[in-house]
Amino acid sequence: MLTVLNVAYPFAPVTPDAVGGAEQIASAVEKAAARAGYRSLVLACEGSKTEGQLFEVPRVHGALIPERQAEIQARYRAAIDRIVAEERVDVVHMHGVDFHTYLPREPAPVLATLHLPPEWYPPEVFAGRRPHTYLNCVSRSQRRRCPPCSTLLDDVPNGVDLLRFHPDGDEQDARSPRSLHAPPLPSDGYALMLGRICPEKGTHVALDAAHRAGASLLVAGDVFPFPEHVRYFEDEIRPRLDGQRQFIGPVAMDGKRELLAGASCLLVPSMVPETSSLVTMEALACGTPVIAFPNGALPEIIAHGQTGFLVRNLPEMVDAMGRAPSLQPADCRRAAERFALATTCSRYLALYRRLARDGAPVRSRHGTRAPRTSRQRHSVRTTVLAEMAELHALKAEWEDLWARAPDATVFQRPEWLLPWCKHLLQGEPRVLAIRQGGRLVGLAPFFVWNEGGARVLSLMGAGISDYADVLAASGERDTVARALAAWLDDAQGWDRCAWSEVPSGSLLLEIARAPNAPERRLRIDEQDVCPGIRLQAKSLRDTLSSRKWASVRNARNRAAREGGLDIIDATPGTFDTWFQRLAELHGERWREHGGGMLRDPRIRAFHREAGPELLRRGALVLSGVHIGGALSGVLYTFHDRTASRCYATGFDPARAHLGPGTLAFAHALERAIEGGHTLFDFLRGNEPYKYGWGAEDIARIHRIG
Known part of the structure; x- marks a missing residue:
C-alpha cells in the first residue's frame, strides 16, 4: 500500500471549504488518495479536516510577522522529518509557496505543486539541488513563465467538483451555512x-x-x-x-x-x-x-x-x-466541464505511482532527460482507447506529446480531433496510446467504420484535414514505429486499412514500405500535392516576384482610394459571427460548382467548436478584410511551429475588382514572415492562383490501403 504525505501551506487550514486554491486542491487530492486505497497522511495547521491521518501544527494567531513564520516553518521541518522516518512515506506532495524552507532530509521523492506565479518562488526552487525533488505547474501560462528547469514535470491543471458546483444553487445543503454572517441576498441581483x-x-x-x-x-x-x-x-x-x-x-x-x-x-x-x-x-x-x-x-x-x-x-x-x-x-x-476535479486527482495519483516506482518520470517538461532505469528504457506499452471519455481524459498528455512531436500540424491536435469525433465521426475510436516508461511517446488516432460488411481502419480527421498522421515524440520515432507495426500485424478488430492525407514523412509510409509490408496488404497511391512558399527573405517585397509585388501594391492603393484598408482578427468571442460570414462568402464562391466544404451543417458545427479553442491557443487566425469599412473577404489560417497554413477563404464577388484575395494573402504572408515562419502552406490542391504567388510543390500526400 502506497503511503503519501500531503504537506499543506502552514498558515491556512486544509478543508473542503478552504478559501485558497492550494488548500482546496490539497484537500481533494488527499481525499482521493485515501479513497483509492492509499495510506493518506496530511501535515497541516490546526483546524484542518482530512480524510486521511492528520498531523497538526499550531495555527498562528495574530499578525504573521516574519519571526512567527520562521518559527512555524522550523516546526514543519521537524514534523516532516519525523513523519517520513516513522511512517515509511513513499511520496511527499508539497503545496506551500515556502515549501523549500522545510524539505525533508530523508531521500523520499518529493513532488511540489507550484500553485502561485513562478516569480514568487526563490531561484533555488528551480535549481534542482535536492535529489528526487520534482515540480509541476497547474497551467500552460504558468509553465511558460518558469525558468529552464530539469525537474519540471507535466502540468496538472486544477479542477472543480462538477457535481457539487452546478446552476441549481438553490439546492443548498441546510447543514452548511451560507456564510459566517449570512446576510440576505440582494433582491435586485448582485x-x-x-x-x-x-x-x-x-x-x-x-x-x-x-x-x-x-x-x-x-x-x-x-x-x-x-x-x-x-x-x-x-x-x-x-x-x-x-x-x-x-x-x-x-x-x-x-x-x-x-x-x-x-x-x-x-x-x-x-x-x-x-x-x-x-x-x-x-x-x-x-x-x-x-x-x-x-x-x-x-x-x-x-x-x-x-x-x-x-x-x-x-x-x-x-x-x-x-x-x-x-x-x-x-x-x-x-x-x-473541461475542468473536472476527478481528472485532476487521477493525474496526481498516477504521478504518485510513478514517483514511488521509478523516482522520476522519463522526461521533464523542458526536455532535459531525468535519470532512467533500465526497466524504464525498455518498458513499452501500447493501449487501445475505444471510448470518447478515455480520449478526453488523455487530452493533457496528448497536448504535451503534440508539443514534443517535431512534424506535428494543427490537424493532429486534440483541439482539432476531439471536436471531429463529436460532430463527424461515423464509427468507433481505436486510438493507440504508446508509452515508454509510463510516458506517452506516441499516439495513432485511428477509428473503425463499416463498409459493405468489412471493418475499415482509418485516421481521424478524414474529410476535413489536409494532413493525417501519427504523433511520435522527438527521439522516440523508432519506438513508436515498432509498437505501431506490431499492433497492425496483429490486426484485431478490423479487416483492412484505408488511410488518406498521409504526408511524405509519415511513419505510416515507412511501415507500408517495410520489407514485410505485403503481409499487411498495404498499397501506396499518391493523392495530391500541397504547394507552398518557402519564406527565406525578411520582407514581403523580397519574397514575391516583381510582378506579384506590383499587384499587391496596386490593390493596396485601390483600397486606400476606396476609403482605407483594415484587416481585423476575430477573438474567441466573435469567432462565431466571423465564421458565419466566412461560410457565406465561401458558399458564394463555390455556388456555381455545387461544392464548398462549409455547406455541410455538421462541418460548420465542428468549426464552431474547434475554432475558438484553436484561436485561444494561437493556432488559428481568422482575419476579415475591410475595404472602405465593408467586409470584403475572410481568411482562415492555421499556425504551427514554423508554418502558416491557409485553410479556407471567402471573398465578396461584388467587390472582386478591389482585390480582397490579394490583400488577404499579402497580409497573411507578412504575418508569417514577421512571426519567423519558414513556410506558407497553401495546403491541398494545385490551383493556378497558388503558383501565381510563387508557390512550389513542397509536400505530397498519399493514400495507403
Missing part, C-alpha cells in the same frame, strides 16, 4: 467577488466597478493576518463598502455554490498572473459568466464574449457588467 482579500486580487477594483455601474456587489472571502493584508482591508476596502457593496466574510462550500449560482457575474480583477482560478471554474460550473483581467491563465479558462469578458481596465469592466446577463448559462456550464 455581482460577486470571492477569494482572499489582498492587494494582488484587486478587490478595490471590483468595488470601484460596482460603484460606477450602480450595481450591488457581495465580497466574500477571508482576510489573512498578514500585516499588509489587514492594512489593505482597512485602508482600501472598508471605506468602499456601503449598503449596496457588502463584505460578507468567508463562506462554506455550499454557501459558495449558492452565491455563485445566484450572481449575475463573478468579478476577477486580479493584478497578478493567475496560475489558475478555481473560483472562475466554479462560477462557470454554476452557469455564471466571469469578468476578468486577462492575466495569467484566465484567458485559458474564459471564452471572451461567450462565457465572460476579458477586460483591460475599469471602464471596460463596468461595460462588461451590463453585458453579462446576455451570456448563456449553458455555455458557461459546458466550458467548465
Whole structure:
C-alpha cells in the first residue's frame, strides 16, 4: 500500500471549504488518495479536516510577522522529518509557496505543486539541488513563465467538483451555512467577488466597478493576518463598502455554490498572473459568466464574449457588467466541464505511482532527460482507447506529446480531433496510446467504420484535414514505429486499412514500405500535392516576384482610394459571427460548382467548436478584410511551429475588382514572415492562383490501403 504525505501551506487550514486554491486542491487530492486505497497522511495547521491521518501544527494567531513564520516553518521541518522516518512515506506532495524552507532530509521523492506565479518562488526552487525533488505547474501560462528547469514535470491543471458546483444553487445543503454572517441576498441581483482579500486580487477594483455601474456587489472571502493584508482591508476596502457593496466574510462550500449560482457575474480583477482560478471554474460550473483581467491563465479558462469578458481596465469592466446577463448559462456550464476535479486527482495519483516506482518520470517538461532505469528504457506499452471519455481524459498528455512531436500540424491536435469525433465521426475510436516508461511517446488516432460488411481502419480527421498522421515524440520515432507495426500485424478488430492525407514523412509510409509490408496488404497511391512558399527573405517585397509585388501594391492603393484598408482578427468571442460570414462568402464562391466544404451543417458545427479553442491557443487566425469599412473577404489560417497554413477563404464577388484575395494573402504572408515562419502552406490542391504567388510543390500526400 502506497503511503503519501500531503504537506499543506502552514498558515491556512486544509478543508473542503478552504478559501485558497492550494488548500482546496490539497484537500481533494488527499481525499482521493485515501479513497483509492492509499495510506493518506496530511501535515497541516490546526483546524484542518482530512480524510486521511492528520498531523497538526499550531495555527498562528495574530499578525504573521516574519519571526512567527520562521518559527512555524522550523516546526514543519521537524514534523516532516519525523513523519517520513516513522511512517515509511513513499511520496511527499508539497503545496506551500515556502515549501523549500522545510524539505525533508530523508531521500523520499518529493513532488511540489507550484500553485502561485513562478516569480514568487526563490531561484533555488528551480535549481534542482535536492535529489528526487520534482515540480509541476497547474497551467500552460504558468509553465511558460518558469525558468529552464530539469525537474519540471507535466502540468496538472486544477479542477472543480462538477457535481457539487452546478446552476441549481438553490439546492443548498441546510447543514452548511451560507456564510459566517449570512446576510440576505440582494433582491435586485448582485455581482460577486470571492477569494482572499489582498492587494494582488484587486478587490478595490471590483468595488470601484460596482460603484460606477450602480450595481450591488457581495465580497466574500477571508482576510489573512498578514500585516499588509489587514492594512489593505482597512485602508482600501472598508471605506468602499456601503449598503449596496457588502463584505460578507468567508463562506462554506455550499454557501459558495449558492452565491455563485445566484450572481449575475463573478468579478476577477486580479493584478497578478493567475496560475489558475478555481473560483472562475466554479462560477462557470454554476452557469455564471466571469469578468476578468486577462492575466495569467484566465484567458485559458474564459471564452471572451461567450462565457465572460476579458477586460483591460475599469471602464471596460463596468461595460462588461451590463453585458453579462446576455451570456448563456449553458455555455458557461459546458466550458467548465473541461475542468473536472476527478481528472485532476487521477493525474496526481498516477504521478504518485510513478514517483514511488521509478523516482522520476522519463522526461521533464523542458526536455532535459531525468535519470532512467533500465526497466524504464525498455518498458513499452501500447493501449487501445475505444471510448470518447478515455480520449478526453488523455487530452493533457496528448497536448504535451503534440508539443514534443517535431512534424506535428494543427490537424493532429486534440483541439482539432476531439471536436471531429463529436460532430463527424461515423464509427468507433481505436486510438493507440504508446508509452515508454509510463510516458506517452506516441499516439495513432485511428477509428473503425463499416463498409459493405468489412471493418475499415482509418485516421481521424478524414474529410476535413489536409494532413493525417501519427504523433511520435522527438527521439522516440523508432519506438513508436515498432509498437505501431506490431499492433497492425496483429490486426484485431478490423479487416483492412484505408488511410488518406498521409504526408511524405509519415511513419505510416515507412511501415507500408517495410520489407514485410505485403503481409499487411498495404498499397501506396499518391493523392495530391500541397504547394507552398518557402519564406527565406525578411520582407514581403523580397519574397514575391516583381510582378506579384506590383499587384499587391496596386490593390493596396485601390483600397486606400476606396476609403482605407483594415484587416481585423476575430477573438474567441466573435469567432462565431466571423465564421458565419466566412461560410457565406465561401458558399458564394463555390455556388456555381455545387461544392464548398462549409455547406455541410455538421462541418460548420465542428468549426464552431474547434475554432475558438484553436484561436485561444494561437493556432488559428481568422482575419476579415475591410475595404472602405465593408467586409470584403475572410481568411482562415492555421499556425504551427514554423508554418502558416491557409485553410479556407471567402471573398465578396461584388467587390472582386478591389482585390480582397490579394490583400488577404499579402497580409497573411507578412504575418508569417514577421512571426519567423519558414513556410506558407497553401495546403491541398494545385490551383493556378497558388503558383501565381510563387508557390512550389513542397509536400505530397498519399493514400495507403
